[in-house]
Amino acid sequence: MDKIINAVETNYKKEDIPEIRPGDTVRVNVKVVEGEGEKKRERIQPFEGLVIKIRGAGLGRSFTVRKMGADRVGVERIFPFHSPSISSIEVLKKGKVRRAKLYYLRDVKGKIRIKERKD
Template sequence: MNIVQQIEAEQVARRAAERPVPEFGPGDTLRVSVRVVEGERTRLQAFEGVCIARKNAGINSSFTVRKISYGEGVERVFPLYSPNVAEIKVMRRGDVRRAKLYYLRGRTGKAARIAEKLGLGAGAPAEAPGEAPAEGQNGAEQA
Protein backbone atom coordinates (compact mmCIF):
# COMPACT_ATOMS: atom_id res chain seq x y z
CA MET A 1 0.00 0.00 0.00
CA ASN A 2 1.54 3.30 -1.03
CA ILE A 3 1.48 6.45 1.09
CA VAL A 4 -1.55 7.99 -0.69
CA GLN A 5 -3.68 4.88 -0.18
CA GLN A 6 -2.61 4.73 3.45
CA ILE A 7 -3.60 8.37 4.08
CA GLU A 8 -6.95 7.84 2.31
CA ALA A 9 -7.64 4.72 4.40
CA GLU A 10 -6.94 6.70 7.59
CA GLN A 11 -9.29 9.49 6.44
CA VAL A 12 -12.06 6.99 5.66
CA ALA A 13 -11.67 5.37 9.09
CA ARG A 14 -11.76 8.76 10.83
CA ARG A 15 -14.84 9.96 8.95
CA ALA A 16 -16.64 6.63 9.47
CA ALA A 17 -15.97 6.90 13.22
CA GLU A 18 -17.45 10.43 13.32
CA ARG A 19 -20.61 9.49 11.41
CA PRO A 20 -21.34 5.82 10.82
CA VAL A 21 -22.43 5.02 7.27
CA PRO A 22 -25.31 2.51 7.02
CA GLU A 23 -25.14 -0.37 4.59
CA PHE A 24 -27.17 0.49 1.50
CA GLY A 25 -27.08 -0.12 -2.19
CA PRO A 26 -28.90 0.61 -5.43
CA GLY A 27 -32.66 0.29 -5.15
CA ASP A 28 -32.81 1.35 -1.51
CA THR A 29 -34.90 4.38 -0.61
CA LEU A 30 -32.74 6.81 1.35
CA ARG A 31 -33.32 9.99 3.33
CA VAL A 32 -30.15 12.09 3.20
CA SER A 33 -29.91 15.03 5.61
CA VAL A 34 -27.65 17.73 4.18
CA ARG A 35 -26.27 20.77 6.01
CA VAL A 36 -27.32 23.93 4.18
CA VAL A 37 -25.74 27.29 5.06
CA GLU A 38 -28.00 30.31 4.52
CA GLY A 39 -26.18 33.46 5.57
CA GLU A 40 -25.11 32.81 9.14
CA ARG A 41 -27.72 30.12 9.75
CA THR A 42 -27.14 26.42 9.23
CA ARG A 43 -30.05 24.04 8.82
CA LEU A 44 -30.63 20.45 7.73
CA GLN A 45 -32.41 19.73 4.48
CA ALA A 46 -33.75 16.23 3.77
CA PHE A 47 -33.54 14.71 0.29
CA GLU A 48 -35.48 11.45 -0.01
CA GLY A 49 -35.34 9.24 -3.06
CA VAL A 50 -34.10 5.99 -4.60
CA CYS A 51 -30.38 5.26 -4.70
CA ILE A 52 -29.68 4.57 -8.38
CA ALA A 53 -25.88 4.27 -8.20
CA ARG A 54 -23.06 3.89 -5.74
CA LYS A 55 -19.38 4.48 -6.48
CA ASN A 56 -16.96 2.89 -4.03
CA ALA A 57 -13.63 4.72 -4.34
CA GLY A 58 -12.25 5.11 -0.84
CA ILE A 59 -12.50 8.68 0.42
CA ASN A 60 -13.98 9.70 -2.96
CA SER A 61 -16.96 7.32 -2.64
CA SER A 62 -20.30 8.76 -3.68
CA PHE A 63 -23.89 7.76 -4.32
CA THR A 64 -26.66 9.11 -6.54
CA VAL A 65 -30.22 9.59 -5.28
CA ARG A 66 -33.17 10.19 -7.62
CA LYS A 67 -36.62 11.49 -6.75
CA ILE A 68 -39.58 12.92 -8.62
CA SER A 69 -40.41 16.47 -7.52
CA TYR A 70 -43.53 18.11 -8.99
CA GLY A 71 -43.40 15.80 -11.99
CA GLU A 72 -39.72 16.42 -12.75
CA GLY A 73 -36.94 13.94 -12.05
CA VAL A 74 -34.27 15.30 -9.72
CA GLU A 75 -30.96 13.52 -9.20
CA ARG A 76 -28.32 14.51 -6.70
CA VAL A 77 -24.85 13.04 -6.19
CA PHE A 78 -23.64 12.98 -2.59
CA PRO A 79 -20.05 12.35 -1.49
CA LEU A 80 -20.30 9.53 1.05
CA TYR A 81 -17.78 10.95 3.52
CA SER A 82 -18.63 14.65 3.12
CA PRO A 83 -18.98 16.64 6.36
CA ASN A 84 -22.02 18.35 4.77
CA VAL A 85 -23.91 15.04 4.76
CA ALA A 86 -25.25 14.93 8.32
CA GLU A 87 -27.15 11.64 8.18
CA ILE A 88 -28.06 8.84 5.80
CA LYS A 89 -31.14 6.86 6.75
CA VAL A 90 -32.39 3.78 4.88
CA MET A 91 -36.18 4.04 4.63
CA ARG A 92 -36.78 0.77 2.74
CA ARG A 93 -34.74 -1.85 0.93
CA GLY A 94 -35.25 -2.38 -2.78
CA ASP A 95 -34.92 -5.72 -4.54
CA VAL A 96 -32.91 -5.06 -7.72
CA ARG A 97 -30.53 -7.07 -9.87
CA ARG A 98 -28.38 -4.26 -11.23
CA ALA A 99 -25.60 -2.12 -9.78
CA LYS A 100 -26.62 1.00 -11.71
CA LEU A 101 -30.32 1.79 -12.12
CA TYR A 102 -29.97 4.41 -14.85
CA TYR A 103 -32.88 2.83 -16.72
CA LEU A 104 -35.22 4.44 -14.15
CA ARG A 105 -34.53 7.81 -15.82
CA GLY A 106 -36.71 6.83 -18.76
CA ARG A 107 -39.56 5.46 -16.67
CA THR A 108 -42.39 7.21 -14.88
CA GLY A 109 -45.25 6.19 -12.62
CA LYS A 110 -45.77 2.51 -11.90
CA ALA A 111 -42.99 1.46 -14.27
CA ALA A 112 -40.45 3.25 -12.06
CA ARG A 113 -41.43 1.36 -8.91
CA ILE A 114 -38.95 -0.96 -7.23
CA ALA A 115 -40.09 -4.07 -5.36
CA GLU A 116 -39.30 -4.13 -1.66
CA LYS A 117 -36.79 -6.69 -0.45
CA LEU A 118 -38.43 -9.10 1.97
CA GLY A 119 -36.86 -11.47 4.47
CA LEU A 120 -33.69 -11.39 6.51
CA GLY A 121 -31.78 -9.21 4.07
CA ALA A 122 -34.24 -6.35 4.56
CA GLY A 123 -33.24 -5.62 8.13
CA ALA A 124 -35.86 -7.87 9.70
CA PRO A 125 -34.92 -9.09 13.16
CA ALA A 126 -33.20 -12.43 12.83
CA GLU A 127 -33.74 -15.22 15.30
CA ALA A 128 -30.86 -15.53 17.75
CA PRO A 129 -28.88 -18.79 17.43
CA GLY A 130 -29.70 -19.95 20.96
CA GLU A 131 -33.43 -19.20 20.86
CA ALA A 132 -36.03 -21.87 20.33
CA PRO A 133 -38.94 -21.10 17.99
CA ALA A 134 -42.17 -19.97 19.62
CA GLU A 135 -44.91 -22.50 20.43
CA GLY A 136 -46.63 -23.78 17.29
CA GLN A 137 -44.13 -22.28 14.84
CA ASN A 138 -41.81 -25.25 14.46
CA GLY A 139 -44.04 -26.94 11.88
CA ALA A 140 -44.84 -30.08 13.90
CA GLU A 141 -47.91 -29.94 16.11
CA GLN A 142 -47.46 -31.51 19.50
CA ALA A 143 -50.44 -33.49 20.83
Protein backbone atom coordinates in the same frame (compact mmCIF):
# COMPACT_ATOMS: atom_id res chain seq x y z
CA MET B 1 2.52 5.28 0.01
CA ASP B 2 -0.60 3.32 1.01
CA LYS B 3 0.19 3.86 4.70
CA ILE B 4 0.28 7.62 4.20
CA ILE B 5 -3.01 7.61 2.30
CA ASN B 6 -4.69 5.42 4.93
CA ALA B 7 -3.41 7.67 7.73
CA VAL B 8 -4.89 10.77 6.08
CA GLU B 9 -8.18 9.04 5.19
CA THR B 10 -8.81 7.85 8.76
CA ASN B 11 -9.12 11.48 9.90
CA TYR B 12 -11.98 12.17 7.48
CA LYS B 13 -13.86 8.86 7.35
CA LYS B 14 -17.29 8.61 8.93
CA GLU B 15 -18.11 5.50 10.92
CA ASP B 16 -21.91 5.83 11.18
CA ILE B 17 -22.76 5.16 7.52
CA PRO B 18 -25.53 2.57 7.00
CA GLU B 19 -25.23 -0.14 4.35
CA ILE B 20 -26.80 1.23 1.17
CA ARG B 21 -27.41 -0.63 -2.08
CA PRO B 22 -28.92 0.42 -5.42
CA GLY B 23 -32.71 0.19 -5.27
CA ASP B 24 -32.93 1.36 -1.66
CA THR B 25 -35.12 4.32 -0.76
CA VAL B 26 -33.14 6.66 1.48
CA ARG B 27 -33.50 9.99 3.24
CA VAL B 28 -30.29 12.03 3.27
CA ASN B 29 -30.28 14.91 5.75
CA VAL B 30 -28.01 17.63 4.36
CA LYS B 31 -26.67 20.63 6.27
CA VAL B 32 -27.50 23.81 4.34
CA VAL B 33 -25.88 27.15 5.22
CA GLU B 34 -28.04 30.20 4.54
CA GLY B 35 -26.95 33.82 4.65
CA GLU B 36 -23.56 35.39 5.22
CA GLY B 37 -21.69 37.05 8.07
CA GLU B 38 -23.68 37.43 11.28
CA LYS B 39 -26.92 36.28 9.65
CA LYS B 40 -25.36 32.93 8.79
CA ARG B 41 -27.80 30.16 9.66
CA GLU B 42 -27.46 26.40 9.33
CA ARG B 43 -30.42 24.09 8.87
CA ILE B 44 -31.05 20.46 7.93
CA GLN B 45 -32.70 19.77 4.57
CA PRO B 46 -33.94 16.22 3.85
CA PHE B 47 -33.57 14.74 0.35
CA GLU B 48 -35.60 11.55 -0.07
CA GLY B 49 -35.37 9.29 -3.09
CA LEU B 50 -34.12 6.11 -4.73
CA VAL B 51 -30.43 5.15 -4.86
CA ILE B 52 -29.66 4.57 -8.55
CA LYS B 53 -25.87 4.33 -8.41
CA ILE B 54 -22.96 3.72 -6.03
CA ARG B 55 -19.42 4.31 -7.23
CA GLY B 56 -15.87 4.54 -5.94
CA ALA B 57 -14.05 3.36 -2.86
CA GLY B 58 -12.54 4.93 0.24
CA LEU B 59 -13.09 8.66 0.70
CA GLY B 60 -14.07 9.07 -2.95
CA ARG B 61 -17.06 6.74 -2.63
CA SER B 62 -20.37 8.36 -3.56
CA PHE B 63 -23.99 7.52 -4.31
CA THR B 64 -26.65 9.09 -6.53
CA VAL B 65 -30.20 9.61 -5.27
CA ARG B 66 -33.13 10.32 -7.62
CA LYS B 67 -36.47 11.73 -6.53
CA MET B 68 -39.51 12.96 -8.39
CA GLY B 69 -39.93 16.68 -7.84
CA ALA B 70 -42.79 19.00 -8.67
CA ASP B 71 -44.57 18.46 -12.00
CA ARG B 72 -43.08 14.93 -12.24
CA VAL B 73 -39.59 16.29 -12.92
CA GLY B 74 -36.80 13.96 -11.84
CA VAL B 75 -34.14 15.45 -9.57
CA GLU B 76 -30.82 13.67 -9.04
CA ARG B 77 -28.18 14.51 -6.48
CA ILE B 78 -24.76 12.98 -5.94
CA PHE B 79 -23.62 12.63 -2.34
CA PRO B 80 -20.11 11.64 -1.19
CA PHE B 81 -20.46 9.11 1.66
CA HIS B 82 -17.92 10.88 3.89
CA SER B 83 -19.04 14.46 3.21
CA PRO B 84 -19.15 16.73 6.28
CA SER B 85 -22.32 18.36 4.88
CA ILE B 86 -24.30 15.12 5.36
CA SER B 87 -25.70 14.97 8.89
CA SER B 88 -27.35 11.55 8.57
CA ILE B 89 -28.53 8.88 6.13
CA GLU B 90 -31.66 6.81 6.82
CA VAL B 91 -32.66 3.72 4.83
CA LEU B 92 -36.46 3.83 4.53
CA LYS B 93 -37.00 0.78 2.26
CA LYS B 94 -34.66 -1.88 0.93
CA GLY B 95 -35.20 -2.55 -2.76
CA LYS B 96 -34.57 -5.76 -4.67
CA VAL B 97 -33.00 -5.06 -8.07
CA ARG B 98 -30.84 -7.03 -10.49
CA ARG B 99 -28.64 -4.18 -11.70
CA ALA B 100 -25.87 -2.16 -10.10
CA LYS B 101 -26.74 1.00 -12.03
CA LEU B 102 -30.43 1.85 -12.38
CA TYR B 103 -30.14 4.36 -15.22
CA TYR B 104 -33.21 2.89 -16.93
CA LEU B 105 -35.36 4.56 -14.27
CA ARG B 106 -34.57 7.94 -15.83
CA ASP B 107 -36.65 7.10 -18.90
CA VAL B 108 -39.60 5.52 -17.08
CA LYS B 109 -42.74 7.64 -16.99
CA GLY B 110 -45.19 7.33 -14.12
CA LYS B 111 -44.83 5.31 -10.97
CA ILE B 112 -42.42 2.38 -10.93
CA ARG B 113 -42.48 -0.42 -8.40
CA ILE B 114 -39.32 -1.92 -6.98
CA LYS B 115 -39.78 -5.10 -4.97
CA GLU B 116 -38.80 -4.93 -1.34
CA ARG B 117 -35.79 -6.93 -0.13
CA LYS B 118 -36.30 -9.12 2.92
CA ASP B 119 -33.04 -9.53 4.81
